[in-house]
Amino acid sequence: MNSKKLTAKDFITIGIFTAIWFVVEFACGMLGYIHPYIVAGYAVILPIVGAVPMMLFYTKVEKFGMISIMSVLIAIIMFVTGMGFLGAPITILSGIIADFIAKSGGYKSFKKTVLSYSVFCIWVCANFFPVVVTADSYRQDLIDAGFSAEYSESLFRAINYKTIGILVVLCFIFGIIGAYIGKAVVRKHFEKAGIV
Amino acid sequence: MKVKLDPRTKLYMILIVSALIMLSATTPFLWAIRIFITFIPIAFLIVEKRYTSAFVFTGAYTLALIMTFVLVTDESSGFLKSFLTGYSGIVVQFMPALIVAWYVVRTTKIDEFMSAMQKMHIPDGITISLAVVMRFFPTIKEEYGSICDAMKMRGLSLGGGNVAKMVEYRMIPLLFSCVNIGDELSAAAITRGLGGTVKRSSIEKLRLTVHDWMLIMMFSALTICFVYSKYFKA
Amino acid sequence: MEESIVKIEHVSFKYKGSNNLLLNNICLTINKGETVLLTGESGSGKTTVIRLINGLIPHYYQGDLSGDVTVSGYDIKNTQLYELAGTVGTVFQNPRSQFFSVDTDGEIVFGPENIGLDPDEILERKDMVVCDMHIEKLLGRSLFELSGGEKQAIACASVSALLPDVILLDEPSSNLDRVSIERLREEIEVWKSQGKTIIISEHRLWYLNGLLDRVIFMQDGKMANEWSGNEFFSKTVEEIRELKLRPLCVRNYFTDDCKRECDGKTGCKNIVSVPESKDGAVLRDFYFSYHRKPFLFFKRRFTENDEGLALNTKSLVLPKGAVIGVIGKNGTGKSTFLRCMCGLENDCKGIIESGGKSYKGRERLKLSYMVMQDVNHQLFTDSVKAEVLLSMEKEDEKHTDDILKSLGIYEYKDKHPMALSGGQKQRVAIASAIAANAKLMLFDEPTSELDYLHMEKVGELLKTLASSGKIVLVATHDPELIDMCCDYVLCIENGRLGYMKRVE
Numbered sequence: 010m011n012s013k014k015l016t017a018k019d020f021i022t023i024g025i026f027t028a029i030w031f032v033v034e035f036a037c038g039m040l041g042y043i044h045p046y047i048v049a050g051y052a053v054i055l056p057i058v059g060a061v062p063m064m065l066f067y068t069k070v071e072k073f074g075m076i077s078i079m080s081v082l083i084a085i086i087m088f089v090t091g092m093g094f095l096g097a098p099i100t101i102l103s104g105i106i107a108d109f110i111a112k113s114g115g116y117k118s119f120k121k122t123v124l125s126y127s128v129f130c131i132w133v134c135a136n137f138f139p140v141v142v143t144a145d146s147y148r149q150d151l152i153d154a155g156f157s158a159e160y161s162e163s164l165f166r167a168i169n170y171k172t173i174g175i176l177v178v179l180c181f182i183f184g185i186i187g188a189y190i191g192k193a194v195v196r197k198h199f200e201k202a203g204i205v
Numbered sequence: 206m207k208v209k210l211d212p213r214t215k216l217y218m219i220l221i222v223s224a225l226i227m228l229s230a231t232t233p234f235l236w237a238i239r240i241f242i243t244f245i246p247i248a249f250l251i252v253e254k255r256y257t258s259a260f261v262f263t264g265a266y267t268l269a270l271i272m273t274f275v276l277v278t279d280e281s282s283g284f285l286k287s288f289l290t291g292y293s294g295i296v297v298q299f300m301p302a303l304i305v306a307w308y309v310v311r312t313t314k315i316d317e318f319m320s321a322m323q324k325m326h327i328p329d330g331i332t333i334s335l336a337v338v339m340r341f342f343p344t345i346k347e348e349y350g351s352i353c354d355a356m357k358m359r360g361l362s363l364g365g366g367n368v369a370k371m372v373e374y375r376m377i378p379l380l381f382s383c384v385n386i387g388d389e390l391s392a393a394a395i396t397r398g399l400g401g402t403v404k405r406s407s408i409e410k411l412r413l414t415v416h417d418w419m420l421i422m423m424f425s426a427l428t429i430c431f432v433y434s435k436y437f438k439a
Numbered sequence: 440m441e442e443s444i445v446k447i448e449h450v451s452f453k454y455k456g457s458n459n460l461l462l463n464n465i466c467l468t469i470n471k472g473e474t475v476l477l478t479g480e481s482g483s484g485k486t487t488v489i490r491l492i493n494g495l496i497p498h499y500y501q502g503d504l505s506g507d508v509t510v511s512g513y514d515i516k517n518t519q520l521y522e523l524a525g526t527v528g529t530v531f532q533n534p535r536s537q538f539f540s541v542d543t544d545g546e547i548v549f550g551p552e553n554i555g556l557d558p559d560e561i562l563e564r565k566d567m568v569v570c571d572m573h574i575e576k577l578l579g580r581s582l583f584e585l586s587g588g589e590k591q592a593i594a595c596a597s598v599s600a601l602l603p604d605v606i607l608l609d610e611p612s613s614n615l616d617r618v619s620i621e622r623l624r625e626e627i628e629v630w631k632s633q634g635k636t637i638i639i640s641e642h643r644l645w646y647l648n649g650l651l652d653r654v655i656f657m658q659d660g661k662m663a664n665e666w667s668g669n670e671f672f673s674k675t676v677e678e679i680r681e682l683k684l685r686p687l688c689v690r691n692y693f694t695d696d697c698k699r700e701c702d703g704k705t706g707c708k709n710i711v712s713v714p715e716s717k718d719g720a721v722l723r724d725f726y727f728s729y730h731r732k733p734f735l736f737f738k739r740r741f742t743e744n745d746e747g748l749a750l751n752t753k754s755l756v757l758p759k760g761a762v763i764g765v766i767g768k769n770g771t772g773k774s775t776f777l778r779c780m781c782g783l784e785n786d787c788k789g790i791i792e793s794g795g796k797s798y799k800g801r802e803r804l805k806l807s808y809m810v811m812q813d814v815n816h817q818l819f820t821d822s823v824k825a826e827v828l829l830s831m832e833k834e835d836e837k838h839t840d841d842i843l844k845s846l847g848i849y850e851y852k853d854k855h856p857m858a859l860s861g862g863q864k865q866r867v868a869i870a871s872a873i874a875a876n877a878k879l880m881l882f883d884e885p886t887s888e889l890d891y892l893h894m895e896k897v898g899e900l901l902k903t904l905a906s907s908g909k910i911v912l913v914a915t916h917d918p919e920l921i922d923m924c925c926d927y928v929l930c931i932e933n934g935r936l937g938y939m940k941r942v943e
Contacts, residue, residue, distance in 0.1 A: 017400025017521075018391040018499065020330045024337025025387040029380070031338070032345055061376055065384070074330070082334055089219055089306045197821050198377050202857035203456075204384060316545040316552070340541055343583050348816070354783050355817035358804055359830055359875065374819045381857055382815055386536040393537035393594075396493050397601065398524030398553035408548050408558045408565075 019070050020078075026066040027082045033059050052176045056130040056183040060191030063126055068195065068205045071116035073108060076129060080104020083132065096135030103131045119192065126191075127184025134177050208252055212321035214417040215309045218246065221424045222305045225431060226298060238431050240270070242424070243301040246308040253312050262304050269296035315340060320407035333399070337390075341383075348382045349375070444605060444636050445469040445492055450506030452487060452496060461487045463660040464506075471604075474627070474637040474650055474668075478684060479657035481860070481890045485640035488657070489609045492638065493529045494520050511604055524554050528598035532610040532888070534590035543580050543593050550601040561600075568599045571629050586769050588619025595626045606630055608639045612646065613888045614812075616769040616916045620646050642890045645689050648672050656682060685891045689918035719759040720879065720910055725752040725789030727779050727934075741786070749775045750787065750934045757879075757912070762905045764925035764942070765914040772934040773914040777881045780912075781807035793878060808877035812884045814864045818856040823848060823867050826856055830871035842870050846900070862893040869900065880904055882913040886920050898923035 015023075037054050066075070081104070084097035107129035114121025199205045222242055230236045243266060250259040272293040315336050322332040352375060356362045361374050394400075413421075447467040453460050462484050469475055477485040490496040494515050497504045508515040511526050528550075531537045540546040547568060551561040569575055574592055582590060591611060598606060608627075612620045624646045630637055631650065641647065651668030672687055679687055726741035727750040743753055750772050757763065767773050779787040782803030791798045791806060798806045811817055820826045827839045843849040846866045851859060856867050865885060872880055882901070886894045894917065901924045905911045912929075915921065921928060921942060930937035 015330055017333060017395055020333040020400075021337050021391045021394065022387055024334035025341055025383055025390075027334065028338045028341035028345060029383060032342070058372060058376075062380060065380060069384075078330060078334055081331060082338060085335065086338070088223055089302070089309075194373070194377075198855065198857070199380075201821055202381075202855040204381075204857070314542050314545050315540045316542075316548070336539075340539065343541070344535075347583075351811065351813065351816040354778075355811060356819075357783060358781060358808060358817070359819075359871070360804065361819065361829070378816055378819060382813075385815070389531060389533055389536035390539065392495055392499055393529070393531055394539045394549075395499065395520045396495065396524065396527070396529045397539075397550035397597065398521045399539070399549075401519075401521030401524070401553060401555075403521075403553075403555035406552050406555045406558055406561070408552065408561050410558065 013072060015070070015072050015074050015078075019072060019075065022066075022069050023075055023078050023082070026062055026069070027079050027086075029062045030059055030079070030083070031086055033062065051133055052179040053183050055133045056127070056180055057187040057190060059130075060126065060184075060187030061194045062191075063129070064122070064188065064191035064195045065199055065205070067111065067116065067122050067126075068199075073112045076108040076111065076125070077101070077105045080107075080129070080132060087135070096132075096137075099135040100132040103128055103135075122192075123185055123188040126188045127181045130180045130184035130187070131177055133180050134173065137173060137176060208249070208416050210249070210312075210420070211411055211413050211417045212309075212313050212317050213325065213411070214413065214420055215305075215313060216321070217421055218424060219302070219305050219309060221428055222246075222301050225428065226301050228431065228435060232434070234434055235431060238427055239301070242427060243304060245420075246301075246305045249312075250304075250308055253308075255311065258307065258311070262300070262307075265296065266300050266304070269293040269300065273297050310339060314409070316407060317409045317411070319405070320409050321411055323405065323407070324411060329405070344386060345379070345383065348379055348386075352378045352382075441470040443468045444471045444511050445638070446507075446509040447488070447491060448507045448509075450491060450504070450508060452491070452502055452504050454500060454502040457502070461660050462491075465660070465662060467655070467662065469636060469638065469653075471636055472634050473652045474631055475639070476644075476647060476651050476654045476668075476671075477638065477640040477657060478642070478644065478654065479663070479890075480683060480892055481642075483657040484660040485657055486609055487660075489529070489607050489638065489640050491515070492605065493527045493607055494518060494523050521553070524550060524603075525601055526603055527605045527607065528601050528603035529607040529609065530591070530594050530598055530611050532613045534587045534594060534614055537594050538582050538590065538597075541582060543574075543577050543582060543585070546582060546593050547596050547600050550597055554601070564600050564602070568596045572596050572599065572626055586619075587614045588616060588622060588769060591615060591619065592622060592626070595623070599630070603635070605636045605638070608637070608641070610641055610888070611639070612641065612643045614884075618768055620916075624650070642685055644685055644687050648687065656684075680891075683890070683892050685894070685919055690922060691918065719761075720757045720791055720793035722752060722755040722757065722780065723790045723792065724754070725750055725776075725779050725787060727775060727784055727787035727789075729775075741788075748934050750779055752776075752789070752934075752936055755936060755939075757910050758927070759910055760905050760908055761926040762901045762911045762913060762924050763939070764921040764928045765912055765931060766916075766921070766928055767931040767937070772931050774883060775934065776931060777809055777883055777912065777914055780879065781809045781881055783809075791879070805875075806877065807879035807881060808872035808875055809881040809883060810865060810868045810872065810885060812887070814861070814868045815857070817868055817871075818864060821855055822853050823856055823859075823870075824852040826867055827870045827874045830874040839874065842873050846870050861888060862896065865897070866900075869904075873904075878909060880909050880911045882911070882915075884915060885913060886915065886917050891919075894920060895923065 034055060037051060037058060066079075080101050083104075084100045087100065088097055107125040110121055110128060111125035114125075116122070195205065225239060225242060230239045244263075247259050247262055250256075250262070270293075318339070319332050319336055322335070323329075353362070355378075356374060363371060445468070447465055450462055450465045451460060452462040461482075465484075465488070467488070477488055479485055487496065490500060491508050492510055492515075494510075496502065497516065498520050504516070510523070513523060513526065515523075538546050539549055544565070547565050548561050551564055556564075569578065572592065572595060574596055577585065577589055577593060582593065585593070591614075595611075611623055615623060620643070627637060627639070627647075627650055639647065649668075649672075651671065654666045654668060654671040655662055656664040656666075674687065676686065679685075724743075726743055726748055728741055728748045741748060743751055765773050765776065775784075778784050779789060780791070780803070782801060785800075788799065789803075791803055793806065818826060820829055823843065824839060827842060828834045828836070831838070840849065840852075843852055846869060848859075848863055848866050848870065851863065856864055859867065869880075886897050889897065898920055901911050901913060905926070913920070913925070925942050927939055927941055929939040
């Protein structure tokens, strides 16, 4: 059990937490249907709400590969649900980097965990990449297809080349904030209940 | 009629549909292809006797299509109209992928899925984790249902108007339950030999049949038509 | 010459991070083909012994282990869990959480596939197991739509398909009703006839009569006593009570059909004359179905003539100050009854009349409180005290302390509810029900996982609640509990009330 290699139990844990993360994402995603601006708001909402399960997850496996595999799974699920594969490489990349950061802290150091989590959060922006990368042709397509200029404008006003940088930074910052909140919740509940 | 598709064909279907919805349709011909590929998984849902979901998907997709086409003929302005256009636009955009994903998840057994992943040389770890993800969604739904009941009984559903509390009261019991179930699930799976060094076998004999090849060819052909018509013809 | 298959030698164990020695120098030898029962209070080490034999200790649950465990020639300490898969099989307590697949067929073949058997052989084994266990009807279904008993049957089949020599059952009857328990007994009989070595850890004893070769009584991490099966089952009621075990035979409330002694119009005749019922509660027009046929824009109300109702109760008088046991087979509407009564099903438009007022819709939520089968779902805060305060309309610390004291959980008031034992969690839930000032207290299977001692405590608590003027309904499969505390039994069949009569 003390081996560094992931065991079947770890894979199951990873699967469970990925499922929880995805449910959280989906619940927040539902809000996005209300207005395109909220889609941009994911960069704030997801890192904070998702931090609670993630901070618990960090204490559960503590082996290299946990976040990498999770990011691969997220990439696959995103792909399956039609969010495209432009964001997938970014998701996996941020997962692997996050994994290395956490590993350098031995999965115990809180500072490294915070950093690792906020890097991991950058994948949230991967959701926006399709819109940004294909922006010009996409906008033209929308207008060609007869969409009102107003709608496409409001979408692109929120998410474009200029704002994507801000969104990435927002993800990162709120990742850090979220990590602190998440850790506090884990202390308040899970450590107190003695299951961590 | 019973057509059983190979999981690999289903994955290919997902790949193509996800790819095609990323490329916007601008001409009637392109729209036709896109609508056509949406109705293929619906047809399969009907073959699998999942009438309700087939009906709901058809209804929602058609409605969104009609709304998109009718509303955009006028110069749409005003909040409600742009809202509706936006909404139906999103539905039309992502619905096809949702339908395929639904079809694949609902008609693929975990066992079939694991053996397909093995055939495609995906590492075991990813396969196991992904299988757990698929198995766990209904569990989360069940647990969440009970938690909501409990909140209702105590009048906590709105968390006393406090958003943080609202999230906390839902998330904490859910996480406790999931961690417990996860522990028990792992113990039960491991004592039945999961994670061994032996290569896993499967009673699902995966073979690409005529149906599979026909579908794969059809999807490939549609993709080529789509891309050609969009980027080279003009 | 009898051949030993399980050998536990001088084993002591405590879990990581705990100072509590769970097993204290245990020695146990089990011979091939024996059927052995491990019994004793919760926390006496039964489950720990099971985990020693299937290798979950030390490979899954970590802790300090000394001594040796050998199963079928494998030294457990140095054997990986997956190597044991074909030798030791375990049926766990919770049917909900022990399946990996989503469909029944996949679950049965899950084990053999993991150990890489040839597909043809797996199919052969599957057919054999299905035939042995008589589960033809369950094939090709989603595991999520099965009842607890059916899930447990699939779990047994899945273990069986690995053809293990040793089969362990860890409180397998916990979540099962009478019929499913009898089915479980049949499954154990099949294994016995195949010459398997069977080790059962269990509180519920009545269904094991005639199956056991040996009974081991555990206490404080030691094997306190040992009897042969026949010796054990010829013990008197007093002797069993002395050991704090559940009774060996129970009254059968469940086999006779619910004959419809209640007449649909006036309610149950034989209780109308009960004096307490004057200030009790009356339920009117409780109709409900999970398959509603809605009109286009608004839902149609259910009426008593609808077909396929999961609950069909025109009127029912519930006496105040009494504990009413709600019985009936699994899936006959007990849970639906409770859910509708406390207003969780919005589509059920029944009215509760109590104290001269009538409560409908959401008002029923305030009148009643249900302690759910899985109490983990209804604990939200980070301390016992906060949990109770949360239920009060106006926070009143003194009242809170009083409630906690009366339930005997005052000393835990600053602990996290999830850190408590199952029975204590239940008390926390009850405390918040009292704090919410609920008149109707509903309990869904409160004792299914408890040992005799804790069951007795629950029984007393229910009586106390009733005598303080609450109306207490408890849905249960435990005849022991009914004998202990119920004043009435209410039998439900197919959503209709059968009878309600006094417990003699």
